[in-house]
Amino acid sequence: MKENINSWKDLPIGGIVDEPGTAMAYKTGDWRTLRPIHNSEKCINCLACWIYCPDSAIILKDGKVESIDLEHCKGCGICAHECPPKVKAIEMVDEADFR
């Protein structure tokens, strides 16, 4: 997959995207103002966050939440909202705190 094409001379004609699956290469993480912080000690791995995440940014390993893909997470907070109130394993933190 072609990433970071620099010169205008190298762009595909007409802005065509000439291969499928390129949304992976388009990093949307920097749109985020709130960052989800996942606490694996509190998490009961019900996977509600994984089901509801509109950006497929909840990364699983062996059926358990492993991490959050911050290159694609836009910080919508749906995961934190869907996490059961008794669990609250995902906290939304101001992105500015990490800068």
Next chain:
Amino acid sequence: MGKTRVARTGNEAMAEAIRQINPDVVAAYPITPATEVMQIFATYVADGLVDTELVPTESEHSAMSAAIGAQVAGARTMTATSSQGLALMYEMLYIAAGLRLPLIMAEVNRALSAPINIHCDHGDTMGGRDAGWIQIFSENSQEAYDNLIQAVRIAEHSDVLLPIMVTTDGFIISHAMEDIDIYSDGEVRDFIGTYKPLQPALDYKKPITVGSIDFVDYYFEHRRALAQAMSNAKNAILEVGREFGSKFGQEYGFYEAYKLDDAEVAMVCLGSTAGTGKDAVDNLRKRGIKAGLLKVRVFRPFPAEELAARLKDVPQICVLDRSDALAATGGPLYAELLAAMFEDRADHTVINRIYGLGGRDIKVGEIEELLSSQVSAAAGGKSIDRIGYLGVRE
């Protein structure tokens, strides 16, 4: 070579060219004075003389949208319109160009409302002059026919891939009958060749995405590539015009010069007024005034250097504009020709940089660098590019 001499109006001549081109798809909506082009062509479709899928739409916006869809799919596609119809297409004109689709349009120049008027001026076509379409003006029915045939080759040229509009003047050409030479179907089809789309969307083995979003990161670069394609169209227009001449007899370039070599005064114009102007030139010469005429055939890409060079030795030049830019520096042909001729004759160095397209940031340092390099070039007696880009990734 088989030529047949026939009497045709401009609309009939364009309909004849479209029949011979035999496009895969035609999408159109009727509007005076271009209605006849499609009305006549529709009879060719009904009579089975062409293989075209004719799509009658509910508006010109839809006609251009359907044409874009067909061309994206891989079909050689044409349309025809005029005035308000072209204005209704404006949004989609930019998309056809940005997607680099070699669509072909027969455009009959007509004034824009208000007040409502169905007769000729060039205001409609001028509104689309920066949309990324190649624009070719015709003096008469013969040129309308010849230009439309050449348009296929120019638009589909591998260095170009841009939409193209061939214009006639409403009623003056569209409805006036003249003797013209029609070439045989076989020769026209040999000349235009088979359309080979670059990346047809219906090729399921090579899936593509068309019309995706493009923010500050790449938009400027895509527009820069579009400008290059328009620039490349200059060579393609000359190449196709020469080949057309060797095959059919009449060669075409950027302009036609009439009695210009020794002219003390020259008029410059687009379209059918060139015919009127030639009579005026003849009359003036009988009266002892050395008049001449330069008919500009190609308005986009604007052949600035070539026109300036051709008019270099003419002391008095009169540009006739059939559209008003409303308190701008005269009409569009005047403004662009004046800019083209300014470089050789001015005491000032006025340069131009295109910047900030699609939201690309412009920085203090970039402006400092640009202005200081202009000053140091002047001090060192060095030339600096007159027109260029600032902030695009070369």
